[in-house]
Amino acid sequence: MAKAKTVYSCTECGATAPKWQGQCPACSAWNSLVETLAEAGSHRFQSLAKSAPVQKLADIDAADVPRFSTGVGEFDRVLGGGLVAGGVVLIGGDPGIGKSTLLLQSMGAIAGERKTLYVSGEESAAQIALRAQRLSLLDDDSKACDLQLLAEIQLERIQATIEAEKPDVAVIDSIQTVYSEALTSAPGSVAQVRECAAQLTRIAKQSGTAIIMVGHVTKEGNLAGPRVLEHIVDTVLYFEGDTHSSFRLVRAFKNRFGAVNELGVFAMTEKGLRGVANPSALFLSRHDQTVPGSCVMVTQEGTRPLLVEIQALVDGTHSPNPRRLAVGLEQNRLAMLLAVLHRHAGVACFDQDVFLNAVGGVKITEPAADLAVLLSIHSSMRNKALPKGLIAFGEVGLAGEIRPSPRGQERLKEAGKLGFSVALIPKANAPKQPIDGLTVVAVDRIEEAIDKVRELE
16 A cells, blocks of 8 residues: 655645755744645635626725624623624633633523524533533523534534524634544644635635634644634634633734734633623732832723733842843843933842732733833832822833823823822823823933932822
């Protein structure tokens, strides 16, 4: 019997090579080639839409995309307002973080109003029913009783079921377990994941069924499978947060129908995931009195301003190389800000260990946290708390200047709404109209900001 021919496929770009190489010849990624069986060259693909003549852009009717709710408010926020007919959503996260729980709750909430189909390739129908019972979704008057379940991993049978049932929403849990008979490779391989995702996307676009696919993640936290999987779908969501914590964050990294970096906050309870109405309270510590090394900032996550507490601890080092550790913030930026603090404000940390933490497990990527980071470090070094009711935001440049942050007015309104009394902000973000209960202190440079803090103490 002839030996089956194998090729090596890149997990990043999907390109193939006849033999293994350390570097992909197409995208130059290292150690990304994996061995797969060579597939037949038959044509298996159809276009996503019917052929149309060439049109001018001005002649095309650009109507707003209609949406419908998922039944979970925070889930709707991350999606940009809800699901879109024919849209494909990919949601990933660590095992046990709550992906299947959230989708089962969401599908159960809308099952009475819209036709839903839950396709499970990892659990039997009895296991899903048991989970729904634990979540109290099977009450007598519950909409979840109408949720349709299918335990299947063969792509062709899933396609036939979707075409026959014509659901409004279909969940595929998970894409790594689905396989197509047109391919000989095992489920979860590069070829199978790419082929199944492309075929499911074609079904969604042609039938108008919104499809939500669950994806596994690697030990680095990236979605498993080929990188092209994220390019095929319309929306990519990631679950963030520690599995040992009761809070979960869902962040949008790609959304063709809404804002990117939108954040949904959930609390894990005995009845499943529940949306957090006031997430700013989650990211603020409960101190009876002000403590050194703590500064509250206003970060912008998508369309939502959030108040997050930045904590710093500066301690004398006992080694030749002082430690610089940041949790929830960028570590390289911390080293840069310490150099700015020394050069322009005369505060030296070369003989100190510096530890930085964003409370609540949130990850802050925007540079508007710079001013709050430096104020918390300076407060910890002096062992003196910042004035009570102070919030700060602003980007700090290498020349010591404080640059404006986008949507400053919304940040200030959120701080005033939560009872903060003093805002230390960039001069370019100073509001034209006063905000009730909030004293705004606008500064240009980092040394000026530190002087203003000492005056307010």
